[in-house]
Structure formats: structure tokens, C-alpha cells
């Protein structure tokens with residue numbers, strides 16, 4: 001009696017329990033609960049408002065600096081935020097998965113690329129022509145038949161030199177469809193666009209793939225960095241990734257650097273670039289402008305990417 005007052009809702013709720021069981025995997029079973037109902041409702045609402053978010057201009061990009069060993073900004077990563085009318089500021093963890101599942105990530109991802117490239121072009125015009133912009137991609141975007149055209153069109157319209165764009169893909173999105181990825185990445189690389197593997201080490205970390213994918217940067221997953229000072233094992237993993245990348249002529253970026261001890265450890269082992277709260281949090285455009293201005297007044301030397 002508590003699972004539904006009529007046949008239709010009983011079947012609907014049974015269905016929800018079945019989905020919960022399926023997503024739990026391993027032959028699990030689940031009873032229907034009110035929480036499942038709330039979750040489904042929440043998803044539906046989120047999906048509906050996400051469809052409108054682009055048109056209502058609720059999405060914004062924050063930017064986080066990437067620094068070299070002298071702590072100078074050499075580039076920035078664009079990170080998506082959503083000013084939800086009711087729920088406030090939402091982080092990617094709250095909505096990226098659902099936008100991938102529904103396919104909304106395709107138009108959203110294109111918007112992100114357009115914004116980020118145009119913004120990078122602005123910073124070049126402000127006197128920082130060496131900065132590169134890193135943009136996150138979902139596997140879902142890469143499999144679109146016109147993916148390469150989309151990227152080259154956006155670049156052309158923005159006026160950003162392709163050499164200043166770095167596309168970040170997670171290991172898991174590369175593994176899903178390696179042959180297609182390799183072909184598309186190679187073609188974009190011919191134009192000058194660079195690729196980075198994001199959160200490296202957290203997923204499959206198939207080393208044989210590393211050689212085959214045309215990537216020029218590995219971003220070492222934050223989990224290794226956060227434990228680096230207390231775990232010998234993580235230190236060894238970091239050292240190994242840096243050494244291996246170097247042998248393959250691939251640059252390394254450490255993600256989530258929060259302490260001076262972490263920075264010193266990474267620098268002493270030859271990590272090329274770093275990103276993390278120690279240097280800067282992700283911030284809106286106006287605040288990033290200030291970071292750049294501060295860098296300009298601090299030292300007149302040019303940035304070396």
C-alpha cells in the first residue's frame with residue numbers, strides 16, 4: 001500500500017526500483033523508496049532547467065591559472081558554473097553527468113569552447129599573447145560527426161591561434177572509443193590544437209594507449225597530489241608518471257596543489273606545470289584580469305609556456 005495507490009503509480013514506482021537495482025549492478029535488488037521518487041523528480045527538474053540555462057544566460061565560466069615552476073601564469077583552465085535560479089551556484093559535479101546523459105552537453109560544450117576561446121583572445125589583446133586556454137571536453141562531444149569542424153569553426157570565429165588551445169579529455173572518455181578519438185585528435189593536432197589527458201592515473205591508465213594518443217600533456221590526478229606528503233606510494237606514482245611522460249616527450253601538470261610542501265616535492269621531481277588553490281582558485285573573468293595585471297606589474301619578464 002505504501003508503494004502506490006493505483007496501478008499506474010505502482011508500475012511507475014516498480015520501474016524506478018528496477019532502475020536503482022540496475023545501476024547498483026551485481027544482481028542487486030531494490031525496494032521502492034520515497035527517496036528514489038525525489039531523486040527522479042530532482043533529475044527531471046534539473047534536466048528541464050538545464051535545457052533553458054543556455055538561453056537564459058545562466059551558465060558562466062570561471063578560470064583557474066596554470067603556473068610554471070616560477071609560479072608565473074602560463075595558461076588557464078575554463079571551468080563551468082551554473083547560476084541556477086532556485087538552487088544558486090552549481091558546480092560541474094551537480095550537472096555535468098546529467099548533461100552528458102541527455103546530450104545537452106553537446107550545445108553546452110560548444111558554448112563553453114566559444115566563450116573560452118573568445119576570452120583567451122581578449123587576454124591576448126590585453127598584452128598576454130603567450131597564454132593558452134584549456135577547455136574540458138566530454139566523450140559525448142568527441143563522437144559527434146562534426147566535432148572537428150565545430151572546433152575549427154569556433155577557433156576561426158574567435159581569432160584565437162589554434163596553438164593556444166588545449167583540449168582536456170579524461171582517460172575514461174578516450175578509452176570508450178579509442179580509434180575514433182585517435183583519428184579526430186590527430187586531425188586537430190595537424191591544425192595546431194593540443195590535447196591533455198585529465199585526471200591521469202585515476203582511471204584505466206593504460207600505458208600502451210598513452211603512446212598511441214596524440215597528447216602533449218598529462219594532468220596528474222589530484223588524489224595522488226593530496227596524499228603525496230603522507231604516502232610513499234603516491235610519491236612513487238608521481239615520480240614514475242613524470243619520468244615516463246618525460247621519456248615520451250609529454251609535459252606534466254599537477255592538479256590540486258594546495259600546500260608549499262606539495263609544490264616543492266613536485267618541482268624537485270621535474271613537474272612542468274601546476275594548478276591548485278595554492279596559486280589561485282577558479283575565479284570569474286574580472287578577478288582573473290586582476291591576477292594577470294598583478295603579474296604584469298610584479299615582473300616585466302615574458303611568460304614561457
Ligand code: C2E
Nearest residue numbers: 079080091092112136137138256257258275276277278282
Ligand atoms: P577537472 O578538469 O579535473 O578540473 C579541476 C577541478 O579541480 C575543478 O573542479 C577545480 O575547481 C578543482 N581544483 C582545482 N584546484 C584545486 C585544489 O587545489 N584543491 C581542490 N580540492 N580542488 C581543486 P570543478 O570546477 O568543480 O570541476 C570539476 C570537473 O568538472 C572538472 O574536473 C571537469 O572534469 C568537469 N568540467 C568542468 N567544466 C567543464 C566543461 O566545461 N565541460 C565538461 N565536459 N566538463 C567540465
Ligand code: MG
Nearest residue numbers: 077136168198
Ligand atoms: Mg580539466
Ligand code: MG
Nearest residue numbers: 198199219255
Ligand atoms: Mg582534472
